[in-house]
Amino acid sequence: MDAARAYRNDRSLTAWLALLVVISIELGRSMGLFEELDKPLWLVFLLGVASTVPLVWRRRYPLISLTLVYVTWLGIGLTIPQLTVLLPMQLVYFVALYTAVAWARDRRAMLVVVSACVLMMLTWFVWMFAVQQGVEVILEEFPTRADWPGTVDPYLANALYQLIMNIAFFGGAVVAGQMQWNAARRREQLADQAATIEKQAAALTDQAIVAERVRIARELHDVVAHHVSVIGIQAAAARRVLDRDPARAAEALVTIERESREGVAQMRSLVGTLRSVPDGSSRSDGESSRAPEPGLADLPALTAADHDGLDTTFRQVEEPAGAAADVPDPMGLSLYRTAQEAMANVRKHSTARSATVTLRVVRRPETQAGPQFEHGFAEVEVLDDGRPRHGTSGSGLGLLGIRERVATHQGMVEIGPRATGGYRVRVRLPLPAPGPGAAPLAPATTSAHQAAAPAEAVPAARTEVVG
Template sequence: MPRPHPAEVIAEWFGVDADFERVPADPPTAYRRDVWLGLALTVLAVGGMELTRSAGYLAQSDDSPAWLLYVLAGAGALPLVVRRRYPLTVLAVVYAHFLLVGLTVPVVPLSQVLQVVYFMTLYTAVAWARDRRAMLIVVAVCLAAMFGWLFWQVAVSTGMQQYAESEGLLDDPPGFLSPLDAMIAQTWLTNIAYFLGAIALGQVTWHAARRRAQLAEQAATIERQAEELGRRAVVTERLRIARELHDVVAHHVSVIGIQAAAARRLLAKDPGSAAVPLSTIEAASRDAVEQMRGLVGTLRDIGDDGGTAGGGDRSPEPGIADIERLAGADGGLEVTYALVAEPAGAEEAVSGPMGLSLFRTAQEALANVRKHSTARAASVTVRVDRRPAADDARFRGGYAEVEVIDDGRARPGSSGSGLGLVGIRERVATHHGVAEIGPRVTGGYRVRVRLPLPLEES
């Protein structure tokens, strides 16, 4: 693999081709803070200039009036009030101020407060510029101007020479370099560290902001994908429920047809005996209507992209009586089964769709225990109670319930997608029941589903 060109490395590090634009998380608040910061630095710059003048640090030849020094110092810091709103413009204005004032009134740019301002301005331009190519151009021009000004200052200034002569350093140099050369080199190193440090710090914070934005975008994408998977799981489960309910309703319609034919024959020969098939027709039709209402309610919210339901065999769907055989299924899990009916034989009142939902709930719960739990034992309890519940109007006709309890903990690294539990809740919603799914206080996990039974006819 060929090594990238240095220009490509620099462009990549500065994000020249990046599609990321850094903006404050709360622009109004951030811009207000910039205003207060700029005003504070302006006051400090003016105050610092007065302290410099009062301390006698100004050159004897500098006879500029005090008000001019205050104005020039404040003008150098005031642009920071919009530093993050217009970072490159502020950089150009502040550094132009540095050059123009430095050539006319050199004492002003040497103020310590303005040195902080220049550093902050360069840092802000690199860290917050939205156009990275323009940032490189503006920063490069400013650096060229600054170092050109520095070269000119060193070339024409005699201050260092005078200092070395006054200290007697030229007669007996203390180091390998002459004092004048050492002072010049130190000045250059200080400025290089100053400017490059501001650029490096600004670019590091820009990269950190881009990484945070990428992570936030990835998290949002994962959340959207999870929602889409959950929605598709709901749709798939609803279609499967619809197919199962269709089979049961079709069974009732067939029963109605057979019983109607029998009643028609009996009406001609023995009208009294026709009451039995007619009663069967009445019960089957009511059951079919109730199941069809549940079907329509379940499928009401299905979208257009729900996918297709796969085909399956046409064997009778399992019901409440088939839950017991789930306990005997091998899989390294000891399962105990119990049926509690009040009164005896009340489980016969559980309809086919309701029994199928209870069976699928127990099946999914036991499958989760085997896949995702350290449990070695589990219990499956089916309860059918025809007594009306006084505390819940939904169970005035009694209820049918299945409860699966295990004694284990979640197995590390085996977390599932949670789509099976979504299916359980969808089945419960179809029958207007309640579900309790989660860990137990005493340890283990519980899945309990309670579905309302229809009212008994008087």
């Protein structure tokens, strides 16, 4: 509840209590409660309503409100004691004491004020039963020992009864207020813990993203090293055969041109993802492996590995035949990592009994999917027939890594459940323009390879373009 609403509720409560006090005073007057009172009746109404006014600020200034209520109560109890015994007045005292214990922020000041109010209540109690009435009044109002209806002196029994009821009533206010304070404190602690956990989760997510981008930076190093090495070798070959074999020199220059363009394009896409990596956030892994990065040729081995009883199948569709050989190495690595992450999720988080990995490489315009596929596409799709396994939900960072990889290639990604059951992870990346001298791209037709592939149609509404 916000503060403004709480303050409005306090004003409403005060108005209702004031109305109840006025009604109870009038009913008490009708019952003869104030017959022997030597004070004007308007003063009784005024003091009764005034006792409720401090409750307007009971949650804004709880200790001040409590002090005003009990000071007023002591004054009324010493002058018009009949007014203090009315039930609405008792409710006013209860609410003031409860609010002070439940809402006071300074607990030491609360203890001092509440203790003073309790001492004030005891002082009034002693005055009423030991001083004001007097022994003579007691002897007149209560029977002699021979006429006692019980085993306890009637005056003592009345005093003990009043004391026990007041302790139970006002002690209940203190206990209830402290319980409310403890509950509010626990809620605040839980909220702080939830905020801390959320911040830590966000920090862990950022660290995972940075780690993934640092790994992509290593791939950028490999891309640059590969293309520069090829360019250097072809340049040396062209220089050596330039005089005696111009045709071979021209072939080497064509290769240099293609490799340089491809390298620049891949560097731009990778650097675009790495711009937000904080300086100094990465560090060397020490003795890193010198084995080549996996690619499309390793997909069959990925599905052939032991999957704990999971039946896996690999399919490859090419148009024209051998088109997979034209897929750049960084793109092949991204497709391999996508399939690897998807298969890992199937094993960890799915009840699937079978999974299929399909690689499609098509060297023809695919204008319906977007202008980025005008030179064809390379696609990997992982399908399974299972449902999410309860209690094994992951962090989602693996899928986030897939989306970031797709973004570096300005591709398209689809991740989610299938309408026919199971789960799909599908990534389509645009192929670069073919090198000089390559055959022109064929129009978009359905090939025999595609007709044989068990690929499912992807609804346009479920397709997500990243990049």
